[in-house]
Amino acid sequence: MVPTYHSARTLDACLASLRNQNHPDVEVVVVDNGSADATTEIARRHADQVLQWGPERSAQRNHGTARSSGDVVVFIDSDMVLEPHIAAQIEAEFTAHPGVGALVIPERSFGDGFLARCRQLEKHLYVGDPAVESPRAFRRAVIEELGGWDEQLTAAEDWDLADRTRRITAVGRVTAWIWHDEGRIRLRATFAKKRYYGRWIDQYVRMHADSSGSKFARTALLRKPGSLLRHPVLTAGLATLKATEAAGLVLGIRDSRAASSPGGAR
Amino acid sequence: MRILVLNWRDLSHPAAGGAEVYTEQVLRRWARAGHEVTLFASSVDGKPAAEIVDGYRVVRAGNRFTVYREARRWWDRYGRGRFDVVVDETNTVPFLAHEWVDDGARTIALVHQTCEEIWHHNAPPLAAHLGRYRLEPEWLRRLGGAPILAVSDSTRDALARFGARDVTVVPEGYEPPADLPAVAKEDRPTAVFCGRMVSYKRPWDVLRAVELARREIPGLRLWMIGGGPLLDKLRAAAPPGVEFLGRVSERVKHDRMARAHVHLSTSVREGWGLVVTEAAALGTPTIAYDVPGLRDSTRAAGGVVVPPEPQALARWLCELLPARMAEPFAPVPYGGAHGWDDVAATLLTAVELHARTPDRRSHEDQLRGADVPLGPDAGRVPGVAA
Numbered sequence: 001m002v003p004t005y006h007s008a009r010t011l012d013a014c015l016a017s018l019r020n021q022n023h024p025d026v027e028v029v030v031v032d033n034g035s036a037d038a039t040t041e042i043a044r045r046h047a048d049q050v051l052q053w054g055p056e057r058s059a060q061r062n063h064g065t066a067r068s069s070g071d072v073v074v075f076i077d078s079d080m081v082l083e084p085h086i087a088a089q090i091e092a093e094f095t096a097h098p099g100v101g102a103l104v105i106p107e108r109s110f111g112d113g114f115l116a117r118c119r120q121l122e123k124h125l126y127v128g129d130p131a132v133e134s135p136r137a138f139r140r141a142v143i144e145e146l147g148g149w150d151e152q153l154t155a156a157e158d159w160d161l162a163d164r165t166r167r168i169t170a171v172g173r174v175t176a177w178i179w180h181d182e183g184r185i186r187l188r189a190t191f192a193k194k195r196y197y198g199r200w201i202d203q204y205v206r207m208h209a210d211s212s213g214s215k216f217a218r219t220a221l222l223r224k225p226g227s228l229l230r231h232p233v234l235t236a237g238l239a240t241l242k243a244t245e246a247a248g249l250v251l252g253i254r255d256s257r258a259a260s261s262p263g264g265a266r
Numbered sequence: 267m268r269i270l271v272l273n274w275r276d277l278s279h280p281a282a283g284g285a286e287v288y289t290e291q292v293l294r295r296w297a298r299a300g301h302e303v304t305l306f307a308s309s310v311d312g313k314p315a316a317e318i319v320d321g322y323r324v325v326r327a328g329n330r331f332t333v334y335r336e337a338r339r340w341w342d343r344y345g346r347g348r349f350d351v352v353v354d355e356t357n358t359v360p361f362l363a364h365e366w367v368d369d370g371a372r373t374i375a376l377v378h379q380t381c382e383e384i385w386h387h388n389a390p391p392l393a394a395h396l397g398r399y400r401l402e403p404e405w406l407r408r409l410g411g412a413p414i415l416a417v418s419d420s421t422r423d424a425l426a427r428f429g430a431r432d433v434t435v436v437p438e439g440y441e442p443p444a445d446l447p448a449v450a451k452e453d454r455p456t457a458v459f460c461g462r463m464v465s466y467k468r469p470w471d472v473l474r475a476v477e478l479a480r481r482e483i484p485g486l487r488l489w490m491i492g493g494g495p496l497l498d499k500l501r502a503a504a505p506p507g508v509e510f511l512g513r514v515s516e517r518v519k520h521d522r523m524a525r526a527h528v529h530l531s532t533s534v535r536e537g538w539g540l541v542v543t544e545a546a547a548l549g550t551p552t553i554a555y556d557v558p559g560l561r562d563s564t565r566a567a568g569g570v571v572v573p574p575e576p577q578a579l580a581r582w583l584c585e586l587l588p589a590r591m592a593e594p595f596a597p598v599p600y601g602g603a604h605g606w607d608d609v610a611a612t613l614l615t616a617v618e619l620h621a622r623t624p625d626r627r628s629h630e631d632q633l634r635g636a637d638v639p640l641g642p643d644a645g646r647v648p649g650v651a652a
Binding site: 013016020022081083084085108110176177179181 | 556565570571572573574575577578581582585586589
């Protein structure tokens, strides 16, 4: 299940990797949200179904879930490339562990330039941290019991779903990797994106006052100091990147509060 | 038709590559079909300034830097009025024929690949920066005023990014060797890399990927075919399981490529990536980096592309190699490309269809940087059939 919006740069590689799974029975459903670029044209080359739905990612994913038929639903983003044995591993894990209802697929990132390498280091530090990693593969019964993704959230919806999943079932993991295409990371664009997300994060924090602290502290970054010390230049770059993101989030949250408090109405 | 082709090198040049093979295969077929064909290229030691090769005329003058000026000078002295169409075959630096062909002849450009990232591998840092971010965008912007033929979707997309509007994709050609080696696959898991040992082909990435993959497939072996400036350094690193063959004959190359289970390709960028086509024709599938050009040839040849990282290449190699050893990969006809007869005919049709007479006025406007109003007929001279 792949939600898309103006995803032409990365979608072809993503869908080709889904089609190249060595598992014999993979259904590919793309739910686009009115892209004006070549997204749907690329999607039609690979997918079993190409649907249109909105307004945001959560709604697209829920719609795709309802319209798909697989016993297991795996949520993939359009900038991800899957190793060829992920589907087979998912089936093996679910068969071997009947009590496990959802699976985490570890991620690595790749991209052009220095900041992409900084991001690579960051992703490396997160591997195995339950506060950051979210399950992507769900038994159909589990995702239906959960009622799918929270359509009120546009950012942090993956953390929200992860929290709710862990309350009702065990979460396992596979060993194969998802490769996340970061492209060329630009600080200005990163800042703008986080500012946009910040508005939604604020809402998430209010919904999950109990556990949200651990997500923002991102202690995993400091739990493996060896990795950071071994790459001082990348660490400096990563610090810059995280500082930019934090500034964006803070401003976004401020935007959200300003808009919701009566005094903030302009 | 009287056709003039401009290319910075001809096949007799010591550094001739895939683009020169393409030119030679196409031009001899055009000549055989009765067209009057001339190729203008830079001079080569020991080769005459003009000769007939395979039925077409080769004119040589200038070196890799001055060939562009020499082409224009030759046009002024001998060429003007003698051709119906001029093909500007661009290897990074365009001849910009549409800016100086002024006798009513039609022009069209043929682009195999853009240079972009390769600048950093072929030039010192400062020059590379200048080339990639100043010179090439400017050359391609000016070339964008002419109709262009590109040999792959990737090259078309790249040209579009630089502002070209009239780009047509033409096929890449490949003729499988007449005597395909009848050899069985190796018993040991074997990967092969075939290319010049130069930075932009990233041979180090192949070594690293195989080193990583050997943790899961300890018997894995790698054959590195090809010469080049990095060969000695790579050889000195001597990773276990890797054999360097250096530069070998075509026969040895085909034999090794056919015996391996998988072919690996890691270039920064290609126009098409003909080596992938060659491997597929020999019955060996490719795992390649997902980069422009390689992605076109690898997909057409039934191979797999992976994120451009040694770790990713290693992961895919470990997963796909056992299956490849269990079930054979049938040779792909023409390796996913087209026979040369087909290419020559398609290219000629495309030239006839898309070449057009340069519009002097719009070109001068463009040089002044003025915004030219673009209608459907912009760039065409009224009364001249396109």
